[in-house]
Amino acid sequence: MPLTPATSKILNDETFAKMKKGVRIVNVARGGVIDEDALVRALDAGIVAQAALDVFTKEPPAKDSPLVQHERVTVTPHLGASTMEAQEGVAIEIAEAVVGALNGELAATAVNAPMVSAEVLTELKPYVVLAEKLGRLAVQLVAGGSGVKNVKVSYTSARATDDLDTRLLRAMITKGIIEPISDVYVNLVNADFTAKQRGLRLSEERVVLDGSPENPLETITVKLGNVESKFASSLSESGEVKVEGKVKDGVPHLTKVGSFEVDVTLEGSIILCRQVDQPGMIGTVGSILGESNVNVNFMSVGRIAPRKQAIMAIGVDDQPSKETLKKIGEIPAVEEFVFLKL
Template sequence: MPRVLISDKLESPGLDLLRQAGIELDERHGLTGAALQEALRAADGVIVRSGTRITAELLENPGKLKAVVRAGVGVDNIDVAAATRHGIVVMNTPGGNTVSTAEHTITMLMALARHIPAADASLRQGKWERNKFVGSQLAGKTLGIVGLGRIGREVARRATGLDMKVLGHDPFMAPDKAAQLGIESVPELDQLLPRCDFLTVHTPLTDETRDLLDARRLALLPRGARVLNCARGGIINEQALAEALRSGHLAGAALDVFEQEPPAGDHPLMKLPNVVATPHLGASTVEAQESVAREAAQLLVDFLTRGVVQFAVNMAAVDRTELEELRLYVDMARRLGLLHAQMCHGAIRRAQLSYRGEVARRSTKLVTAAFTAGLLEQRLSEGVNIVNAELLARERGIDIVEQTNPRKGDFSTLIKAEVQTDKKTYTAAGTLFGNQYLRLVQIGPYHLDSFLDGIMLIFTHHDVPGLIGFIGTIFGKHRVNIAQMTVGRQQPGGEAIAILNLDNQPPEEALKEVKQHPQISSLSVVKLPPAGEMPAWF
């Protein structure tokens, strides 16, 4: 039974969904240090909100932990790089709080434009200061949106409904797509800022977006502009923002998030009357909390029970249908990687995966990751899987390259793997027969047809009569059964390669006797998983 740690409060719909799937729950909120590390090591998955920090130190010895799910969007409280290194998939729930966060942004926009908090406080003090709180009409004003993901687009839709002109900056949003949403796409942020009456940010917090709006960029906004941040603290430099507000260059700011939460009591922004602030309430609606809980729970149920990956931030997402369609290709690619790992000599420099035919029409990223995992898993002491394989390869200076050609060649589908070491280049290719049987159809320059499983004796030799009989006699003496044999050659009497699929491991003495034949130039024993056996990480 899979075990899941719930380290922060999760609404009951999510907990119920996990229990119904037969998952054991460990509900302990507020764990830190050694207690949290112990709980993580004992769990197959963990669901966190913003309260729990999953650090590299906590993941140093992750035990059986396979997945971290953030019930929310931002993953800056999770060391994604460390999780990836240990083969732990990190997923988030981008859809659950989209509407609530967009609504909160519009609420903050209106509160900022009409001085709602200050006017409310004044009235409660017995004052009637109508002239002091003259606001700004939103209709006809220009709203700049930095980041046109789910939330940014929802904010744009609502702002358009308020008759605002919406400008957007997002390097990953095509201008024609933005135009369909009623957004004018501005390719450069520095070109967007001078045109804004209001500016709101909706990007994740990354190394690239930290201090995205610094003193220089805030100065590009028109005098009297207002800024909002309901995304992540740190996207706007808080010291620079405070100075721009104090100087009068900016008329106001609305903030739901801060670099440090909660902010210190003497935080400069908290002392300014033209700042509207809330304690990270973007997703704090009953509907959003329940939606996020269900979504987070479903992600873990799908992953732990069916291997389905969705909304992952450190690997390709794979839905249930695609996973089943890719299953045999993933299996084949990993076996080709394992084959290369046992046959290659020298330091691996580069691996090229060439996909042709049916497989080339599918998403091959997961297939390439499976090959890389097979290539590395027997060479590295750390656990290797499809999450961390390509990262581990890059760290070791191994280039992983893909080529695709949807046109069919000699086979309806073909995966060809070429591995270059500091000594030579090794080639192997596999295909599917009848859309279900894995076959090895090429090694080096030789074409053949061999099972791609179990114990394989692979040897190159001069094509002469009697060689197979010689080997069969030796193996018979040592009670090694040959299940299947295939030979590939370029011309009669020339160099050739043979593969014997064996039912049991040949003893070292038998291999020594085989090697004595003068026409055998090289010999390797390759061990692959039995037919149909998938890795634990799939």
């Protein structure tokens, strides 16, 4: 229990009077949470049978303190954290936390960031990656990028709303949206403040699904409102830039762009092409990339109907040259395309 205005002398004559006679008090938190004079009176009255203390209002306490001298009070120094074992444990924990932070891992012990247990961090880790990459994809689909002000995020999950802490995910979506269009480094600590500074309003919606709550999330959807898109097919029916993703076997996937369903891993970078659905398109685009020594790691095609419009999502390990992208754009059946760097 910390010592705050709300907890100062929280144990006093009034609270002792409400206790069952013979209660035992142990305080290893902060001395100021107990009214020491009231504790002496409670001990003398038999309300408190015994007290064990290692903290006091004034430290060190006076040698003639009635509390220290009381026959039913046991006092010890507040030295639990100063043992050799405790100091060694703290040193190891600090070293591991610093190494983890330098490696870009989430910190479960940060005092000025969302507090999430190590178990939850482990479970959410692939979704945290997914959240940031969806933010990066969405903002790169906006013409000009910097005009983003309204962000809507939807989470679908079979878990109850109270069992899903989205603060980390919100921070990473903010990071993904802001960093590609600015020189600001966004982290868990400054995400909300940075968003507020830039006039970015992010609202969240949680949709509860039927089914097994084995996974914390089914999908994450990011929508950017009141913007122009440089890839028209990324617009939803309501005119928002929309991307959706999910985690499959621990790997983040892009599963929807606008109203088109796709399936491509969010590794490396992505080329999106809107095209006429016709034979040979996959081979044609693949050949252009192969001739430029660009390795394709994943490819998916989502279409409205056979021989109608389709979107090809291509995951690439390398950044294609301008000439290579120009060749893709010159394919007669390609109506629009965009390169998105992750």
